[in-house]
Amino acid sequence: TEHDAISFARSAQTQDFADLASQLQRARVIVATVPYLNANLHLFSLIAPTTAIVDEAAQLLEPHLLALAIRVERMVMIGDVCQLPAVVEQDDRGCRVQHPLLEAIGLERLDRSLFERLLRLAKRNHWTHAYGRLIEQARMHHLIARFPGTQFYGTIFRSMHRWQDEAPEVLPIETLPLLLRHRLVFVDTPRESASGYNRSEAQIAATCTRALVKACHDCSPSQTIGIVTPFRKQIRTIAELLEDLTEDVTIDTVERFQGSERDHIIVSCAVNSRQHLRRIESPTELDGRTIDRKLNVALTRARHQVILIGNRQLLELSPHYAALIGFIEQHGIVVSAAEAMQALSPFLTSHVNHAHHWH
Incomplete structure (x- = not known):
């Protein structure tokens, strides 16, 4: 309870270790980060947990x-191998494992999580009792959820809330230009000669x-709009153009966006x-299907809208x-940069107007 948490924190601050030990031994559930547990293994001399539940295990x-x-006697791991894995600095060659005994237990790469290794091993050996998959999602409008569901997960997600299926196919915000x-x-x-932006x-x-x-004037931009882009130079370029809105709108890489969500996600x-294209991809093979983890994370941050911006040919x-x-062309709208800027012309600042001539 909240009272127990406050009491525990007070005991920790006063270094009343006898009281800390007593509280830990009385607790039925203990919540901690993995780094904290690894740095304080002596806690296991005070507690003997039978079950560990590990979130974000992938x-x-x-x-x-x-x-x-x-x-522990039992460990329940919860995670998503279709999204971004742990960050590893070793190159691909340094992560490969070539040993028959290790390969037999599914330990083929050092940059894979225990969660992913055991999941692959369970599927390979048809241990269907050992794993399961959630097919319900509580975040995205069903139209947004359909593409990652079929493309990356091989399923059609079920919506957990009525609004996800009942909300109209277009945003019911009449003050927005039709495009948005x-x-x-x-x-x-168009392509540009610059590198990284x-x-x-x-x-x-x-x-x-x-x-x-402007259209969502009753909303907080920091909670409503997110801009995802792969390069630091592009983050700075967008921030310069946003001027007074820079503090209100999150502009960051997909790695930093994982775990968060916004109503509107803009992907630049x-x-x-x-070469740039290879840098924004994160392909991996899973269940006989090649998926792009970075693209999956970017799309699944959005609740109500995804705006993708880029050079189509590349x-x-x-x-x-x-x-x-192709999916957007079928279920949304595809326009050129010139058409987009014409539709958005009422919202152009003088800074943007003079920065580029649109053809």
Whole structure:
């Protein structure tokens, strides 16, 4: 309870270890981070948990969980292998494992989580009693959920709330320009010679943001709008164009967005070459299907709308982006950069107007 938590914190501050031990031994549930437990293994001399429940397990490498795993009778791991894994600095060659005994237990790569290894092993051996999958989602409008569901998870998610299925196919915000009332939008932008940023995309992202902020005047922009982009230079370029809104709208990489959500997600790909395209992808094979984890995370941050901005010719070299653009063309709207800026012209600032000539 909240009272117990306050009491525990007070005992910790006063270093009343006898009282701490007493509280730990009385507690039926203890909540802690994995780094904290690994740094305080002496706590296990005071408690003897029988079950450990590990959330976000797909982001934890095997060494992170070994100390906990050997001290419990049962471990329940919850995670999503279709989203971003743990960050590992070793290159691909350093992560490969080539040993028959290790391969037999599914330990094929050092950058895989214990969760993913055991899931793959269970599927390989048909241990269907050992794993399960949630097919309900409580975040996205059903139209947004359909693409990642079929493309990355091989299923059609069931909605947990009525609004997800009953909300109209277009946003019921009459003050928005017609372009931004679609739940799925793709803006095809020209390539630029720059590396790591695309000013045309930045201008469109900033202008879309201004239009959404003005239309959703009763909402908090920090909780409503998120801009996802892969490169730091593009983050800075968009921030410069947003000017006074920079403090109110989160602009960050997909890695930093994992775990959060917004009503409207704007994805600026900033891809000007094939090399850039490879850098924004995160392909992996799972259940005989190749998925793009970064794209999956970016799309599934959105509750009500996804706006994708990028060069169509380059993006369609990726089968996942090609499929997504085709899906948007069927269920949303695809426009050129010039068409987008014309539709958004009432929301242009003088700074943006003079920065680029649209053709």
